[in-house]
Amino acid sequence: MGTPQLSVLLVSWNTREQTRQCLESLAATADPDLDYEVVAVDNGSTDGSADLLADQARVRLIRNSHNTGFAAAVNQAYRRSTGQLVLLLNSDVRFHPGALSRMIGYLRERPDVAGVSPLYLNPDGTFQQHYVQQPSFAATIALVTALRRLPGFRQALHRFQMRGEDFSRPRQLASGSCMLLRRAVLGQQTIFDEAFPVYWNDAVLARQLAQAGHELWMIPDAVVTHTRGASCRLLGPAIRFRHLLGSMVEYLRLTQPRHRMVAFRAALLADHLVKRLLGRPVQLDLADLLAALRGDVGPLPDGDTRDWVVLFSRTRWSVPQHQTVLEQLESGQRLLFVDPPGRRPRWRSEMTPIGSTAWRAVAPTALPLGDWLPPVNWINRRVAAGVLRAWLDRQAGARLLRLDDERARPVLGRLGEDEVLPAGAPRPLERSGRG
Template sequence: MLRETLGPPPRQPGGDVTSAPLLSVLLVSWNTREQTRQCLESLASTADPDLDYEVVAVDNGSSDGSADLLAGQPRVRLIRNKHNNGFAAAVNQAYRRANGQLILLLTSDIRLHPGALSRMVDHLRERPDVAGVSPLYLNPDGTFQQHYVQQPSFAATIALVTALRRLPGFRQALHRFQMRGEDFSRPRQLASGSCVLLRRAVLGQQTIFDETFPVYWNDAILARQLDQAGHELWMLPDAMVTHSRGASCRLLGPTIRFRHLLGSLVGYLRMTQPRHRLPVFRAVLLADHLVKRLFGRSVPLGLGDLLAALRGDVGPLPDGDTRDWVVLFSRTRWSADGHPTVLGQLAPGQRLLFVDPPGRRPRWRCEVSPIGSAAWHAVAPTALPLGDSVPLVNWINRRIAAGALRDWLDRHAGARLLRLDDERARPVLGRLGEDELLPAGAPRPMERSGRG
């Protein structure tokens, strides 16, 4: 009955119409093995026994065994990419191999609750005027997750990436974009690209996302295109999922991540705003960058990366090793004999960057060398003599060292987890673009949950 209501299944070239499933799940994987396993388990447990569905998965060159996990799963047809082609391109790859008349876009950091998928499918059956539905998002602790946004105003785009968000007018525009204080207890028109069920009939024949937006803003462009075509997207509060949020994106590291965010935002403005507004946006971003540097504030991008992003150049996506960096500032110099426990504290999926304290004599070179396969030893620059024995000298030396190490980390993907075993290293806080400050001296302080 459901298939008759939704219309006949699509005919694939050379395929058998009767073999086409009702639902195709498009899943993209990149170094999130454990989240991918949990996502597939939740899908299998929440799908009704009579629901005919397939999973078309694309692995973007993972190095953590994600592809092998997917290859061994029932219902999964796997496409293995040798390199990280980006989220949008991978979704389009999966879409071209999908046979279903309903398309579920699903990221690996989603876990479906019982009944969520059925509720979404039923809504499309009951409402032929609706093009797609999304669920209600919950945090891993069960609390509501504010994961919905509207199409941003020009003021909201500026507030999103500059310090002007502190000014009342820009702050209000940003809050409207983020839909703060809105009522999500009832069905309403909005959607999220992390988990959205779409009718194939409203999509293109070969692509879903614009691949010039590899990671960010591709779902905003899709929602805008569907809205302009008169199609409605809805959120259903009684269809719930748990969202770990950013499982793959955090592996990019802060510099690559922000360059993609900003570069794609420039592309979004180019498509949606009058031409005169883009130069204004660029000027505001440059001024924000220069003022922050003048007052010694941390900036997400160096000037070269910023200028490239403002041209709309998002840069390449990383391949290879994407393990988290645990950056350890120690009070003593590295010694293979003196630090045997440091490497033992690393959790799976982590690597160590051990940073020596400033030396007694000035040196201007930053040297980073590997220690086996899981650790690197950094000797950062020492700008002034006396190392870190004089507070002002220590402050200067540590800030310069942090800048040099950030330049090195910017060329190596992975989230940055900062641990200070030396209280005198506190001047580096915020200078590495770190994702998290880890406690010093705690048992297995670098263990993280939710990683494969």
């Protein structure tokens, strides 16, 4: 068997439906005479993603027993690939007709260009701003602190995010979610630096290629739909933010002098303490924040990554009364049922599994008579939200908040929820790959 012209590197982690759509669109956009291979790495998925990939004729599958991270999985696939062109492809990308051939044609016409990316659209057909520049120091601070509200930091962040830029013409920039590269400009064994397991690895790659004199371009006549949100969404907010921040610290070590690292850490700590003093939610507890500021991103989760439907109810859990709630859950969801606060103070919390699809949470009750006195109820609900968030931060999966009790509104925004569901039945959310 000869060497294929193109190697597609695909990483899978619990994005079965998106992976299927991605592969179908890839097959549809590829020219009939294009000889290509797909080298896929499944990072220990539990949703059947690996079996789906194993059934695809063009796919050479590597099964990992656990989640090794995006960068390491891409490098695994790269070492098994042989094509002279290498396509980095997220599983939440779907090609429009002719997109891949236009990207390949651009590299043929421009031998001075090292890589090319397409134009991104949202699932509703609108333009998706999925491009960034190498960040300035002010932009990194604005990205992760409330200083983004100040004019100078806000402008730096907008420049980094390329807001208001013209993407109707080819631009010298690229995105790692879908990037076609020449193998000749890459290393022999690795593409990404594995010190950046999930975030910032594509920024480091772009920086390395630029330093070597290689150009990366975006062309608007090659179009893809990008669901965005990624497998990263399944990490949960705290794990996701720790990876983002910890990798950012490593990126700053590569690009900034030592005194700016001190200033960056001081800004993050000050931001954290002010939010605590004002009673605002924080994305990490102090221990995890300090670890991230050392560049420690922590472990990646394995096992169950189903979405959490967090239900605040008017009544305490009972199997006969709430069986219909369990029946309404989708296959990609699990329930965290939260009992209302009691009338008497209670300082302990309990998390009890209910079969394989649900947990019952009994949160602390800080003050008595909260069901009669609205200010006391507000305090009790906020205390409960803090305890529940600390527990959820140790679990994988997105958080979908549903309030069946109007008195539970004080918890809004306190759980790091991805979405607030309507008061009716839980509804499924579409999942996506890294991005």
